[in-house]
Amino acid sequence: MRGDATPPNGRRTGGTVARWCLMLIRGARIFGTGHTDVRWHGGSITECGTGLRPLCGEDDIDARGGWLLPGLHDHHVHLRSLAAAADSLQLGPPAVRTADDLVAQLRHADATLPAGAWIRGVGYHESTAGELDRWMLDRWITERPVRIQHRSGALWTLNSRACAAVALERCAPAGVERDPDGRATGRLWRMDAWLGTRIATRPNDLAAVSARAAALGITGVTDATPALSQTDIDDFADEVARGRIRQRVHCMAPPAVTASPIGRFSLGPTKILLDDTTLPPLDQFVARIRESHTAHRPVAVHCVTRVQLILTMIALDEAGVVPGDRIEHGAIVPVEAMAWLRAHGVPVVTQPHFLAERGDQYRHEVPDRDRADLWRLGSLLRAGVGVAAGTDAPFGSADPWRLVHAAVDPDSGRVAAERVSLRSAVSLFFGRPERPASPRTIAPGEVADLTLLAVPPEEVAATLPHPPIAATVVHGQLIYG
Numbered sequence: 001m002r003g004d005a006t007p008p009n010g011r012r013t014g015g016t017v018a019r020w021c022l023m024l025i026r027g028a029r030i031f032g033t034g035h036t037d038v039r040w041h042g043g044s045i046t047e048c049g050t051g052l053r054p055l056c057g058e059d060d061i062d063a064r065g066g067w068l069l070p071g072l073h074d075h076h077v078h079l080r081s082l083a084a085a086a087d088s089l090q091l092g093p094p095a096v097r098t099a100d101d102l103v104a105q106l107r108h109a110d111a112t113l114p115a116g117a118w119i120r121g122v123g124y125h126e127s128t129a130g131e132l133d134r135w136m137l138d139r140w141i142t143e144r145p146v147r148i149q150h151r152s153g154a155l156w157t158l159n160s161r162a163c164a165a166v167a168l169e170r171c172a173p174a175g176v177e178r179d180p181d182g183r184a185t186g187r188l189w190r191m192d193a194w195l196g197t198r199i200a201t202r203p204n205d206l207a208a209v210s211a212r213a214a215a216l217g218i219t220g221v222t223d224a225t226p227a228l229s230q231t232d233i234d235d236f237a238d239e240v241a242r243g244r245i246r247q248r249v250h251c252m253a254p255p256a257v258t259a260s261p262i263g264r265f266s267l268g269p270t271k272i273l274l275d276d277t278t279l280p281p282l283d284q285f286v287a288r289i290r291e292s293h294t295a296h297r298p299v300a301v302h303c304v305t306r307v308q309l310i311l312t313m314i315a316l317d318e319a320g321v322v323p324g325d326r327i328e329h330g331a332i333v334p335v336e337a338m339a340w341l342r343a344h345g346v347p348v349v350t351q352p353h354f355l356a357e358r359g360d361q362y363r364h365e366v367p368d369r370d371r372a373d374l375w376r377l378g379s380l381l382r383a384g385v386g387v388a389a390g391t392d393a394p395f396g397s398a399d400p401w402r403l404v405h406a407a408v409d410p411d412s413g414r415v416a417a418e419r420v421s422l423r424s425a426v427s428l429f430f431g432r433p434e435r436p437a438s439p440r441t442i443a444p445g446e447v448a449d450l451t452l453l454a455v456p457p458e459e460v461a462a463t464l465p466h467p468p469i470a471a472t473v474v475h476g477q478l479i480y481g
Helices: 079-085 099-112 134-138 160-165 192-197 206-215 230-241 282-294 306-319 335-344 359-365 378-382 400-408 422-427 457-463
Strands: 022-026 037-041 044-049 059-062 067-070 072-077 119-124 146-150 155-158 176-178 184-189 218-223 248-251 265-267 270-272 299-303 326-329 348-350 387-389 435-439 450-453 469-474 477-480
Touching: 072 387, 079 206, 099 119, 134 155, 134 160, 134 184, 146 160, 155 160, 160 184, 206 218, 206 469, 206 477, 218 450, 218 469, 230 248, 230 265, 270 282, 282 299, 282 306, 299 306, 306 335, 335 378, 387 400, 400 422, 422 457
Parallel strands: 022 059, 072 218, 119 146, 218 248, 248 265, 270 299, 299 326, 326 348, 348 387
Antiparallel strands: 022 037, 037 044, 067 450, 146 155, 155 184, 176 184, 387 435, 450 469, 469 477
16 A cells, blocks of 8 residues: 555555554554554554544554454464465365375376476375375376475475485484385474475575465464574574564574564574374473573473373473463363463463364364364363464464354354354454463554454454455554555
């Protein structure tokens, strides 16, 4: 929106787009208040009221009754993987459901890509063609390297040409799966970073990811990629400083990593991954938590099973809970765990849309005893547990409004007791980066991160999962609209 251009639902007057440090939104329906107008100077809100008039030289937007929200923060996303997914084949449901579909996609890519280029597939699930290994992929593609990522993000499967390209047979890490004869099967567990260093790939287009996020009303993200290096962190900070990423970025990182002081970039908790087949001994788990806490870094523990959650609760009891400790996903939360989560102030950062996106697989894979505890939402909130939402993109939809829709929609597969109101659903994205269950408000002194919809609140439900976004503001700067 430049010069005297009109935003999707209103009007801006005066000023230039490059110097929007003094600005007013008027005529809005503001979340959590009866005011209609909001003014900010620089990156902070300075005034809220009704009937405010533009000051000399001030830019303004007439919201025309649109719903004005605290800016949406995606509390769990994988930015570089999301950027890479744009250049990848989608090889799982719903795009690909059968082995024939899978083979057709692979062979089409083989026929169209330049010689020597890798085929990169994502989103695979066993319901399509069973468990993959190098020899199965070799039956379909032999003359170019292929790598396919499981929907969970935990597993890559390579064909023999790809195994040779990364010298996999000479690779020692425990994540390399081997058959009884010691041969690498092409299946790599939790080795995403290792694989990336051995494949020449073009740089991820994080500017495009940021632009798409802005168009969805996203003003901040927490990158939840595990085990980032100092170089990874420095690269993220540079992308923010150069303006290629326009949102705030809160980045999970190991305790030893540091970051330059950049206004929209900050370091978050240390990500700890748990897998049921390789659970750490309790004393090692406790020591790792204490290491992070000693470095003044909370922990974010990946918990998708009952066992993982219980082990995490025991370890946090032993190590001691600090502000900012959090549970990622919380796919299975038994009733008896809720009192502990509430009492210790440990929030759950969840993905309400997974039940809608993966319902068929859950019905086949999740044991009956766990069904009632699967992807809780309403019951957690009623129990007083802190809850926030993250898309987990690209392992789930990157659109926060799909999460909102899944949280409120009677047809999402969620039982009535777990559905929540529209206001509660959107509030899952209002949390502060360092305190995801502590919602921001629109009030003087708060940061000027705002999401303006083009419709009033009573009309939003009818537009889900694609409500019209009129404007997205980060630190007082309009990045969309």
